[in-house]
Amino acid sequence: MPITIVTQGKDLSPWVKALKKNRPDVEIRIYPDDAQAEEVEFALAWNHPLGVFKAFPNLKCISSMGAGVDHILKDTELPKGVTVTKIVDTNLTQDMGEFILALALNHIRGLAAYKVQEQQQAWQPRPYKRIADVTVGVMGVGELGAHVASQLHKVGFNVCGWARTAKELEGVAVYVGEEELNSFLAASEILVCLLPLTKETANILNKGTLQQLPKGAFVINAARGEHVVDEDLVEMINNGHLAGASLDVFREEPLPQEHVFWKHPDINITPHMASKTDPETAVLQILDNYDRLQRGEPLQNIISLEKGY
Structure with missing residues (x-):
């Protein structure tokens, strides 16, 4: 199962490096270079193009790349039943x-x-x-x-x-x-x-x-x-x-x-720099949820779509 990263205007090299370091066997895709969208069940997102996730018919989890999830929840076309998680670091x-x-x-x-x-x-x-x-x-x-x-x-x-x-x-x-x-x-x-x-x-x-x-x-x-x-x-x-x-x-x-x-x-x-997610530590919990999804186990740090947090 691949992990697809969907974002705009973010340097992804530290994230890709950290993911490959901890799980070299997992295929990392960068949207829009993911031709086989039906294979994607797990996505990382930050400030994604609105409506893009409807192109992934089998998507089960969208993991925020930070503590905030409003950038995900403002998308009115999220697939039904998808789980959204956040980073707690x-x-x-x-x-x-x-x-x-x-x-x-x-x-x-x-x-x-x-x-x-x-x-x-x-x-x-x-x-x-x-x-x-x-x-x-x-x-x-x-x-x-x-x-x-x-x-x-x-x-x-x-x-x-x-x-x-x-x-x-x-x-x-x-x-x-x-x-x-x-x-x-x-x-x-x-x-x-x-x-x-x-x-x-x-x-x-x-x-x-x-x-x-x-x-x-x-x-x-x-x-x-x-x-x-x-x-x-x-x-x-x-x-x-x-x-x-x-x-x-x-x-x-x-x-x-x-x-x-x-x-x-x-x-x-100050230019939105109060605290920044460290990919080196964040990917550990991302990969934990990735494994949990594959095993059919409950995910960690799930947010409520109704409450918005």
Whole structure:
């Protein structure tokens, strides 16, 4: 049984190398160079051409090449009965925790502002906050979010979380559902968005929700660009309700040169690099699911097509 990789704009050489290193006997195909589509039961995907999977009549599993699956689920023509899986990688999780911690510390110590002052040769000490005096709200406490919340708590931040269903996290107060969203937001001096992208969470960071944050709050988005209504975020920063934002993800990537985010003094931009899937470790669980599929055993890290995560 071959493995077909279906993607757009991604360097596949590390993936092919890692797959062949660990399983030299498995045939690796790169779409569209897979003439015998009826042989394909297992596919790896990232940002695939929409509708392409209907060409594989015997496809049983689509494995995301990362932790996110929204790029797969937005395809309205997925074959019926296909199973979609994601990557759960300790390196990916650890990298995200370190990234969010760095951004939170950067904010409370005003390091981005000092960089601007450095360029202006302005010697101007600024007030700062201490970790123990700041509450960070983590929006979405799944695999990544729970780790981030735990790491922030360990270094001394006050941490709360928000989830669709009840979660137990040591040292973290978790607010649940729509009825507790505003209370969660009101407690979040730094808001970290790590939600999966679904119909329910798209555009969730809009003027209505951002207004519920405390005055002077700071927003960090490392989930998906579609969670944020761009113009509402800019408005809430410009009117002084929000102190600023650090954004790693955007509705269009790369971020267009003319976008207002680029030159906004209170918005920090990184090019979707909070955490990257390491093919060397990811292919191990991909191949495990490949073997499970061949043996007719339950797959690991299956996502719900209804929930979107």
